[in-house]
Amino acid sequence: MKTIIEPFKIKSVEPIYFTSRAQRQQILETAGYNPFLIKAEGVIIDLLTDSGTSAMSAKQWAGIMDGDESYAGSRSFFRFEHTVKKLTGFDFIIPTHQGRAAEKILFSLLGGAGKYFVSNTFFDTTRANIEFTGAEAVDFLTLEGKTPALVAPFKGNIDIDALAYFIAEKGAENIPLCMLTVTNNSGGGQPVSMQNIRETSELCRRYGIPFFIDACRFAENAFFIKTREKGYENASIVSIVQELFSYADGCTMSAKKDALVNIGGFLALNDTHLAQQAKNMLIVTEGFPTYGGLAGRDLEAIAQGLEEVLDEEYLKYRIRSIEYLGEKIHHAGVPIMMPTGGHAVYLDAKAFLPHIPPHQFPGVALCNEIYLEGGVRGVEIGSLMFGKYDASGRHVAPPLELVRLAIPRRVYTQSHIDYVAEVIIETYRKKQHIKGYKIAYEAPLLRHFTALLVPL
Numbered sequence: 001m002k003t004i005i006e007p008f009k010i011k012s013v014e015p016i017y018f019t020s021r022a023q024r025q026q027i028l029e030t031a032g033y034n035p036f037l038i039k040a041e042g043v044i045i046d047l048l049t050d051s052g053t054s055a056m057s058a059k060q061w062a063g064i065m066d067g068d069e070s071y072a073g074s075r076s077f078f079r080f081e082h083t084v085k086k087l088t089g090f091d092f093i094i095p096t097h098q099g100r101a102a103e104k105i106l107f108s109l110l111g112g113a114g115k116y117f118v119s120n121t122f123f124d125t126t127r128a129n130i131e132f133t134g135a136e137a138v139d140f141l142t143l144e145g146k147t148p149a150l151v152a153p154f155k156g157n158i159d160i161d162a163l164a165y166f167i168a169e170k171g172a173e174n175i176p177l178c179m180l181t182v183t184n185n186s187g188g189g190q191p192v193s194m195q196n197i198r199e200t201s202e203l204c205r206r207y208g209i210p211f212f213i214d215a216c217r218f219a220e221n222a223f224f225i226k227t228r229e230k231g232y233e234n235a236s237i238v239s240i241v242q243e244l245f246s247y248a249d250g251c252t253m254s255a256k257k258d259a260l261v262n263i264g265g266f267l268a269l270n271d272t273h274l275a276q277q278a279k280n281m282l283i284v285t286e287g288f289p290t291y292g293g294l295a296g297r298d299l300e301a302i303a304q305g306l307e308e309v310l311d312e313e314y315l316k317y318r319i320r321s322i323e324y325l326g327e328k329i330h331h332a333g334v335p336i337m338m339p340t341g342g343h344a345v346y347l348d349a350k351a352f353l354p355h356i357p358p359h360q361f362p363g364v365a366l367c368n369e370i371y372l373e374g375g376v377r378g379v380e381i382g383s384l385m386f387g388k389y390d391a392s393g394r395h396v397a398p399p400l401e402l403v404r405l406a407i408p409r410r411v412y413t414q415s416h417i418d419y420v421a422e423v424i425i426e427t428y429r430k431k432q433h434i435k436g437y438k439i440a441y442e443a444p445l446l447r448h449f450t451a452l453l454v455p456l
């Protein structure tokens with residue numbers, strides 16, 4: 001088989017700034033040992049996130065020039081609305097400035113103390129928007145999904161039996177919404193199968209619970225369905241995407257991922273009354289319903305990106321480029337979440353650094369060491385992001401301690417990725433010298449973004 005190549009040519013470039021290890025040591029110290037607080041120019045390869053970091057196509061940039069900036073009734077809104085409706089089938093399409101703004105509107109309307117929201121795994125902003133209303137966010141990831149080394153096709157699936165038990169126990173009237181995150185970002189970028197989506201939908205319909213999709217990476221998930229789920233081998237990506245959304249009552253979307261843009265999002269839904277309420281809140285918090293939190297030019301770029309992301313050649317390259325990095329470091333013995341997911345390689349920090357207990361943040365320790373070794377920035381998805389305190393102030397760890405190396409879309413070439421592999425393998429060689437951290441400052445919500453740490 002021939003190499004799967006990048007299905008694009010590079011038209012515009014930006015420089016990478018190089019640093020020495022001694023400079024990075026200083027940079028990291030100044031950043032309070034939190035990679036989020038490092039200035040981007042101090043990073044050689046930035047794998048902090050795949051969110052808002054895509055390279056846009058020439059056609060998207062053309063859309064930026066062509067955007068209609070009318071306050072009301074912009075032509076660009078109608079192109080955006082038409083594209084989203086064609087893919088999702090939902091009746092009401094509400095643009096927001098990014099994913100969490102859609103979440104804020106949805107959960108403010110449905111949340112409140114005493115209520116439970118259920119998911120395969122809520123991402124951090126989603127969970128925070130739920131908890132901010134006083135409600136609880138509960139995850140039902142399958143045992144497979146919690147076992148990093150296990151190779152299985154759909155480790156993002158929700159545990160249907162556990163969900164059914166929970167609904168019976170708490171009462172459907174206390175569960176305003178069920179949401180499946182596709183792909184499951186906090187659980188290794190692992191996909192959810194069409195069967196799991198269909199069964200979750202059926203369960204929710206039986207109990208009258210609205211069923212939504214967190215659709216950030218819907219196209220990557222659809223590609224996994226095509227390549228891994230029986231019966232979809234010959235289906236087009238568009239038809240898989242349309243079927244996936246047909247089981248749901250609505251979705252939230254951060255367009256910063258699979259819409260291949262630098263900013264944007266939307267809330268889409270069928271319920272007329274809820275949509276009216278959401279639009280009313282949108283006007284207060286984001287903007288008029290035909291632009292929401294965005295400029296007309298952003299709506300054009302999103303509409304174009306949503307068409308480009310469905311290209312099978314693009315998705316084949318995209319998923320292969322993640323797998324390529326995963327294969328290289330896995331062959332060198334580095335423990336990773338298997339199989340590689342849709343947008344990132346997830347290092348298993350627990351297995352990488354067994355000598356660092358969860359309350360000393362092994363994921364942070366690993367992230368920082370990788371940065372020191374080669375200027376590669378990843379993100380911890382573990383005790384700093386999701387850890388809690390119990391009533392006696394003791395640290396309660398989440399099931400997984402991961403370091404995510406998220407690959408921006410259409411940005412880095414194969415030699416950049418080869419360099420990343422070398423840095424990770426070298427870090428693995430030196431693993432026994434890596435030490436843990438303690439927190440010096442933390443915010444009450446989403447603490448990982450601003451926390452300051454001290455090495456132990």
Ligand code: PM9
Nearest residue numbers: 049050051098099100123125185216254256
């Ligand atoms: N995800 C990510 O890096 C950006 C924030 S954390 C560095 O993965 C899901 C599944 C996401 C997500 C953001 C959001 C929020 C919702 N759901 O960032 O508000 O992965 O556009 O989207 C990030 P916004």
